[in-house]
Amino acid sequence: MELPSWEDAKLGTMKRAALWLVSVVGEGNVFTKADLRDAFPGTSQIDRRMRDLRDHGWRLDTNREDARLDSHEQRFVTRGAAVWEPGMARVKSAPAISANRRREVISRDGNLCRCCGITPGEEYPDSYEKAQLDIARRTVAQPGGGTAIELVTECKRCRVGGRDLEVDGGKTLASLSRLGVMEKKILASWVAADxxxxxxxxxxxAQYRTLPEESRLRFRAALDRATE
Ligand SMILES: [Zn+2]
Structure with missing residues (x-):
């Protein structure tokens, strides 16, 4: 699809700025405040409209993120949503989670994946892949009705659904011999029923384990009250 012209005055400033980045600056390249002012003469708040693109997944580095840049330079690192397409400018991506908040969530979640329980650097039982923890946004239905987004720790595999999963049938078979007779019988009934x-x-x-922290605390309080 052909891009609209960044010079099309009918488009809003943010859309024109996005198109200017793509068609004039180019991904990976540096532009200066003067370049921006020359391209959009007399456009008030062009800097702010440019910053608004970050809410749409555009990555623009300043010398805070990239020490090689001068204070009057920015790098157009990667493009985000095609804001010039109908409806796209209204959809904002969720704000980024700060490094501090990430550390806080992972620490409160006990430094393990709340889905499968693996800890960072630990190997998955079925492969030699080592786990890495990440933060997921979980939509949680609230007791009073409605939903809220809560943050929860998950390993990369649980987040993407085992895309890189590699299984070891031999290892599984070998583990079978380590089970006792009772355990084997229970397992046999599960296998028969699939x-x-x-x-x-x-x-x-299992449900409790996958809840984000706020919901876990609520559950725990209710459990404490119920077992007093
Ligand atoms: Zn996991």
């Missing part, structure tokens, strides 16, 4: 019957407590435990 389904594991979770007890109510186990089911609740």
């Amino acid at each position: 389904q594991r019957d979770f007890g109510a407590v186990e089911l609740l435990w």
Whole structure:
């Protein structure tokens, strides 16, 4: 699809700035405040409109992010949403999670993936891949109705759904011999049904484990009250 012209005065300033970056500056290249003023003479708040692009996933580095740059320079690192397309300028990407907030969430989550329980650097049981933790935004239905976005720690594999999953059938088979007779019988019934019957407590435990921190605390308080 052909890009609209950045000089099209009918487009808003932010859209024109985005098109100017793509068609004049080019990804990876540096531009100066003077370049920007020359391209948009007399346009008030051009700097601010340019910064607004960051809310749409555009990465523009200043000398705060990239020490090689001068104070009057910026680098157009990567483009984000095609804001000039109909409807796109209204969709803002979620604000980035700060490094401090990430550390806080991971630490409160016990430094483990809340889905599978793996810790950073630990190998997955089915491969030699080492786990890396990440933060996910979980939509949590609230007790009073409505939903809220809560942050929760997940490993990269749980986030992407095991895309790089590699399995080891031999290892699985070898592990079978380590089970006792009772365990083997239970496993055989699950295998026959191709389904594991979770007890109510186990089911609740699994659900509790995947809750983000705010919801875990709420659950825990309710449990404490119920067991007093
Ligand atoms: Zn995981």
